[in-house]
Amino acid sequence: WGSLGHITTAYLASRFVANSTEAYFKELLRSDQDDYLAKVASWADSIRYTKWGRFTKTFHFIDAHDNPPLSCNVDFERDCKGTGCVVDALANYTEQAFDRSLPAWRRAQAAKFVVHFVGDLHQPLHNEDVSRGGNGIHVKWDGKEFNLHHVWDTSIAEKWIGGLRGKPYPLARKWSNQLAVEIIDGKFTAEKEHWLKDLDFTNPNGTAMAWSREANALVCTHVLPEGPQAIVGRELGGDYFTKAGPVIEKQVARAGYRMAAWLDSIAREYQ
Ligand code: DCM
Ligand code: DCM
Ligand code: DCM
Ligand code: ZN
Numbered sequence: 186w187g188s189l190g191h192i193t194t195a196y197l198a199s200r201f202v203a204n205s206t207e208a209y210f211k212e213l214l215r216s217d218q219d220d221y222l223a224k225v226a227s228w229a230d231s232i233r234y235t236k237w238g239r240f241t242k243t244f245h246f247i248d249a250h251d252n253p254p255l256s257c258n259v260d261f262e263r264d265c266k267g268t269g270c271v272v273d274a275l276a277n278y279t280e281q282a283f284d285r286s287l288p289a290w291r292r293a294q295a296a297k298f299v300v301h302f303v304g305d306l307h308q309p310l311h312n313e314d315v316s317r318g319g320n321g322i323h324v325k326w327d328g329k330e331f332n333l334h335h336v337w338d339t340s341i342a343e344k345w346i347g348g349l350r351g352k353p354y355p356l357a358r359k360w361s362n363q364l365a366v367e368i369i370d371g372k373f374t375a376e377k378e379h380w381l382k383d384l385d386f387t388n389p390n391g392t393a394m395a396w397s398r399e400a401n402a403l404v405c406t407h408v409l410p411e412g413p414q415a416i417v418g419r420e421l422g423g424d425y426f427t428k429a430g431p432v433i434e435k436q437v438a439r440a441g442y443r444m445a446a447w448l449d450s451i452a453r454e455y456q
């Protein structure tokens with residue numbers, strides 16, 4: 186996601202974590218503010234192009250070598266690069282985040298990666314190989330040229346919340362408040378139980394793969410419903426957006442809700 190998506194998932198998670206989880210991460214991340222998770226949500230993107238952070242570059246996605254729209258699937262052995270992918274990165278940093286043998290700064294760094302990678306795992310095109318996750322597919326968005334990856338990282342979300350007029354943190358906070366209402370007593374209330382059915386903290390890799398497969402399936406149904414060729418050069422700000430908007434909304438909601446449960450498990454394991 187772009188920063189709006191990441192900040193929103195983190196704000197949303199902070200609405201659903203247990204009090205003891207909030208206390209653990211506020212101390213670890215040295216913040217006593219409401220944005221203690223939101224503030225660190227985009228950090229992983231800020232270091233991936235630095236010299237020391239280069240090793241994390243492939244940690245943000247998994248390149249499913251499937252065949253949308255005919256066939257969508259993710260296979261860990263086939264698709265996780267030797268340099269790492271979002272599935273094993275999430276599993277590795279999850280273990281580090283509660284490892285008592287590590288110094289606090291290492292656990293803090295691991296927590297920042299976890300918050301970011303739970304988010305990225307829910308972006309459909311971070312679970313797809315075609316044209317480097319859509320980065321090589323040129324499309325139009327409200328008349329301007331963009332690549333398809335950027336449209337799914339950023340453009341759809343910004344248009345969905347009514348445009349990026351204002352500062353990103355207040356906008357993300359407002360969006361997360363709306364999503365929290367939909368989860369607590371709204372359109373997501375009935376399905377939120379299903380959102381945690383694949384969460385198995387004893388099997389982080391399996392959990393991440395289940396969430397990856399769910400996001401990857403959306404590539405066939407909503408990202409490339411007519412395949413990669415048909416979308417090249419198309420205007421996506423109209424009918425396409427009408428169908429994509431609700432998908433983005435649900436994926437951001439799932440990411441935030443699952444992030445809260447995942448952070449609860451980390452804090453519980455550390456106690
Ligand atoms: N990305 C992806 N899958 C790939 C390559 C990149 O999902 N195979 C993502 C990571 C970033 C964005 O696309 O969110 C741009 O990546 P880069 O700057 O590496 O081109
Ligand atoms: N490749 C691709 N899309 C990606 C990643 C790689 O089309 N998201 C291509 C580039 C190389 C080949 O696959 O031709 C192997 O790439 P790698 O060594 O990055 O796995
Ligand atoms: N659901 C979901 N995510 C899942 C499983 C189910 O969002 N991993 C949703 C789809 C339906 C509702 O929950 O809106 C009921 O699903 P089911 O038919 O699987 O019971
Ligand atoms: Zn991206």
Ligand code: ZN
Nearest residue numbers: 186230245305
């Ligand atoms: Zn990322």
